[in-house]
Amino acid sequence: MYSYATSLQATLRYGIPISLVQGLGLDFTYGLAICSCALQLWVGRFLISNGKANGGEIITALFVDGSTLVTMQGNIEFRNVYFNYLSRPEILILSGFYQNVPARKTVALVGRNDSRKSSIIPLMERFYDLTLGEEPTLLSLSIKDNIAYGRSAIFDQIEEVAKTIHAHDFITSLEMRYETQVGRTGLTLTEEQKIKISIARVVLSNPSILLLDEVTSGLDFEAEKVVQEALDVLMLGRSTIIIARPLSLILLYI
Template identity: 40%
Template sequence: RSQPVLENFSFDLAPGMSIGLVGKSGCGKSTTIKLITRLLELDCGAILLNGVLLESYDRKKWRQMIGIVSQEPCLFSGSIRENICLGRTFVEQDVEAACRTAFAHDFIMALDKGYDTMIGSSGVSLSGGQKQRIAIARAIVSNPRILLLDEATSALDTKSERVVQEALDNASLGRSTIVIAHRLSTIRNVDQVIVMENGRVVEQGGYDELRIKPDGIFARMVTEQEM
């Protein structure tokens, strides 16, 4: 009999709420994201959206409600505007508003051709922090209800991480947000932390609450990262 990836795993994500998922590699964090985006389908159990089974919704329309920022932003050879819009049609004000929220507008306007500046494949002409801020703008330009952040700052240096984290916090305002975090400092401001182990929830609570929990798993994880 195969071993379930997730077992007795449950949480609620209210409108505007933020949740941080933490745990060792292989604990089920990425599987959770794939199930939410319907890249994977459930063998058992259920995901409910406003009390309705997720599979009852049109997959394409559901994915349009979600914005995703991953560890490595996928940029292609084209203009900055094209990389943000990805073939979708948005008015100029929406593109600029998304870039302002992502703290990308100022550096874009400092380029020779602004939003029409061409960037090479994988955004080779941009810094890691700049590429990630464009990815954030892309994720929120359609004004999604849900934001999924999959270790979005783990590949950045400390200086870039600080700016990108501020952009992520800004982008998350008013949106239901799930953060997969390796650097635990990046989830300090979430409403709830869920610690996963072997596909199960082993601890759940506020960051500060779990940080000081005697003999707590999360407290140990934070201490190890601070050493």
């Protein structure tokens, strides 16, 4: 118990200043946004007084979206990367890591349990405070809403995506079909069905870069085979990084 308590003290020492910095950073961000709005309204007052704009145009300018990246090449490169978790600085997770993933190619990272191979994906996503495991994340919504989550899609698009990744048959076999509520974290569905819905969501978003972390872990052979067919469709024409334990999964793409 003494050793465990001592280890927690080290984590606490790192956690307090980090929390302080995060809190100040959030306050600064919101403060800057509010000041920007105030400045825009202040300048807008003079534009309205001089007849160069009206009130509606000033308010509309507050909600104008920025430009978005239309296309992405999908090239990924790790160059001499060193990484360790703040709570355990004495343990180096990555040391001089190099890896290049050309656009529209697939690279697999294979290793035993606890080999830290899954640390690569959080590095790319630029966050490390992961609270979920390798299971797909589903919301307590309908199947249709889970597939379309984060996207403006009509039902025909959702249905077409489900057919593409071989999920349409199992969805239509349910009593409520696409309106079926999946329950909290997808409790009403099997692992295979949850993975397929997650894959359908990704296909609908049409990403240039695909990160797969132990996608078929926990599935039996038959379920893994069915999910693999959906993954084959998903990976076409995309830069892909696969994290997996069994080498048999990687051999499918060699």
